[in-house]
Amino acid sequence: MIHHHVDRYIQLHCTLGKKFDAQEQALSQFAILASERAATIITAELILEWVREAATPNATRIRFGLARAFAAFLHGEDPRHEVPAAGLMGRGRRRRPAPYILMPDQIASIMAEALKVPGLAPISPLTYYHLFGLLASTGLRISEALSLSCDDLTDDGLMVRSGKFGKSRLVPLHASSRTALEQYLAVRREFGGASDDLFVLGHGHAPTKTRAHVVFVRIVRRLGYRNPTGPGPRLHDLRHTFAVRSLEACGNDPQAILRHMRALSTYLGHAEVANTYWYLEATPVLLRTIASATEGAFVGGAI
Numbered sequence: 001m002i003h004h005h006v007d008r009y010i011q012l013h014c015t016l017g018k019k020f021d022a023q024e025q026a027l028s029q030f031a032i033l034a035s036e037r038a039a040t041i042i043t044a045e046l047i048l049e050w051v052r053e054a055a056t057p058n059a060t061r062i063r064f065g066l067a068r069a070f071a072a073f074l075h076g077e078d079p080r081h082e083v084p085a086a087g088l089m090g091r092g093r094r095r096r097p098a099p100y101i102l103m104p105d106q107i108a109s110i111m112a113e114a115l116k117v118p119g120l121a122p123i124s125p126l127t128y129y130h131l132f133g134l135l136a137s138t139g140l141r142i143s144e145a146l147s148l149s150c151d152d153l154t155d156d157g158l159m160v161r162s163g164k165f166g167k168s169r170l171v172p173l174h175a176s177s178r179t180a181l182e183q184y185l186a187v188r189r190e191f192g193g194a195s196d197d198l199f200v201l202g203h204g205h206a207p208t209k210t211r212a213h214v215v216f217v218r219i220v221r222r223l224g225y226r227n228p229t230g231p232g233p234r235l236h237d238l239r240h241t242f243a244v245r246s247l248e249a250c251g252n253d254p255q256a257i258l259r260h261m262r263a264l265s266t267y268l269g270h271a272e273v274a275n276t277y278w279y280l281e282a283t284p285v286l287l288r289t290i291a292s293a294t295e296g297a298f299v300g301g302a303i
Contacts, residue, residue: 099240120202
């Protein structure tokens with residue numbers, strides 16, 4: 001019975017355009033526990049039994065929030081389903097890490113180092129070189145870049161078909177980025193392979209996200225941008241850098257920055273413009289620009 005409810009709940013979220021794979025796997029485990037207990041009604045006791053099996057405190061909170069939302073969904077149909085009080089597992093949400101904004105010469109060094117990455121075939125270092133270059137010049141997510149196929153480079157730009165929440169968008173390309181991709185694509189088509197992935201390694205398929213992250217971290221550590229065990233640039237910081245440099249290009253006009261926000265939000269594929277505003281508070285340069293303009297207006301009596 002609970003398995004059936006889980007299927008309906010997952011189908012609802014998928015219909016709304018959400019990627020729900022991790023949640024589906026977790027709720028399926030919850031349904032197995034319910035089946036083992038011969039439970040047809042969700043109770044707070046059943047939820048707490050399931051969340052106590054989690055390996056870490058953070059996983060416990062995630063499980064609790066997921067099971068509680070599922071119970072609330074069922075409670076709307078049948079009040080016998082119990083919805084435990086919110087916050088029972090605490091609110092230990094991890095702070096979003098501050099972005100590491102890379103300088104142009106650092107990005108150039110990272111790309112040059114990528115050409116030295118060993119691989120099963122000569123295309124592997126070229127793949128990392130162009131992959132990192134595309135992330136830096138377009139702000140794509142690594143998952144979006146690795147999902148590209150050879151036919152996604154169009155006359156109008158780069159067609160991103162596997163964006164977050166299942167959304168697709170057309171990403172315009174600078175002439176230099178287009179030229180670089182076309183040159184790589186010529187090598188890629190000559191290489192062939194078993195897949196139609198745009199970026200491939202020697203085995204003929206795109207690298208995994210984990211592999212791309214590992215290669216990037218090794219490069220920045222080799223270049224001295226990141227300590228062997230400490231924090232430093234991450235692959236996602238290429239996207240952060242693109243967003244921040246784009247906003248900084250608006251100059252000292254806060255109104256220009258705010259106007260640019262909407263376009264940048266669409267370009268980056270953000271679900272909400274609030275996600276783009278995060279770059280203002282995460283970037284001291286932009287904060288100083290807006291603070292200085294606001295202070296000047298206040299002193300001048302405009303506020």
